[in-house]
Amino acid sequence: MIEHTTPIGWQIGTISEIVQRTPSIKSFFLRLAQPFTHVAGQHVDIRLTAPDGYSAMRSYSIASDPSRSDTIELVIENLQGEVSAYFHEVAVAGDEIELRGPLGGHFLWPEHESGPILLIGAGSGVAPFMSMIRHRRSGALTVPTALLLSARTRNDALFAEELISSEDGDPNFVLALAITREAPWRASDFSRRVDEAMIKDVVGRMPSAPSHVFICGSNGFVNVAADGVLASGLAPSVIKTERYGG
């Protein structure tokens, strides 16, 4: 539970690096004027302001490891909205961006030791999970964790190399990719959309039933995944969801 009674003020993040992740998704690394430590799963609010005073605000999950407090990574898909298009088409290294955070007190990596954790994401919905998986790795945490990640093609699977290498070095981390428009990549992957049977299969690869399930993606994806988790016999109370909004 996060309680902050003092306002979390706006500050400046300076773009230090931009990395193209897929044809439509880039990572933006922002160096914070006032470094903070976030809990994996939290987000920042970004505010862009035009010369006439018009401003636009959006929320983005933090993808970087919480232990790296001076620079945060945001994963932004170009949805042709006023904010995402600005980041993709205008922003360059050195630009200063107004932001505030860390924010959010629900979709959080458990503070205390817990049972197994299941993460289910689609597309750029993997961003908060990257923070969780990086936190897990840098802290040498052994809590059994599985990530089921849906992507259209192998090239659309964000952070796939990093995730595969995480799985190679860690018996307690399971990665399953659901590639919807190509043949399966590895024997442990799937070549269809996420469905109930797939979720049951992944839950079965975990040593015991997950005590926390996090689902992130579009509303339609989240509903399918949440129904699949419930059909696997897990309680609604263990499921936390984050849905792309407006």
Next chain:
Amino acid sequence: MATRGFTGRPSGGDQSERIPPGQHLVDYFPVLTAGPTPNIEPGDWKFTLKIGPRPVKAWNWAEFNSLPMTKMTRDIHCVTSWSKLNTAWEGVLIDDILADAGVEHPTDFLLAHSFDGYSTNVPLADLASGKAMVALKYEGKAIPRDHGGPARLLVPHLYFWKSAKWVNGLQFTERDEPGFWELRGYHIYGDPWKEQRYSGD
């Protein structure tokens, strides 16, 4: 601070005075929910009014639907920054729920409760006097599950997390008791015109 190279696309036009600071207009209806979407059949639906721990009246689906119906078309504002204009709802005013239960003003504060365990606090002053309802229809049809059907609270002048989906009760409380999001960093009141997004704003 002006952002280099950002001009924005103010889409509000003549309606920009209806859009609170930091908000942008959408024409679709985004769905944001903290957990799985519950599936509540009308036969299982029940709405309970409580004063503190004490239930004072409960209605089943048919009984609730026999209460006076009111239409309300309002602009709504989500804390995640989208606003949607002219959303049309129909349901039972909180005034009419209280009148049916013979309850006037036992305390100044309420908590709304939902089938999925969600809760949110709203002062009585923001629920009464025709300001809020338990909505049963959206745009003339049953409210879709994703948007809180069969019934959701509608408190359109506050950020939309106050308009609890899948609502199943109202409870008068002695003090202003924070609900689900209010315990998780969000503002205790949530006035979009004052940008009361997070606790401390």
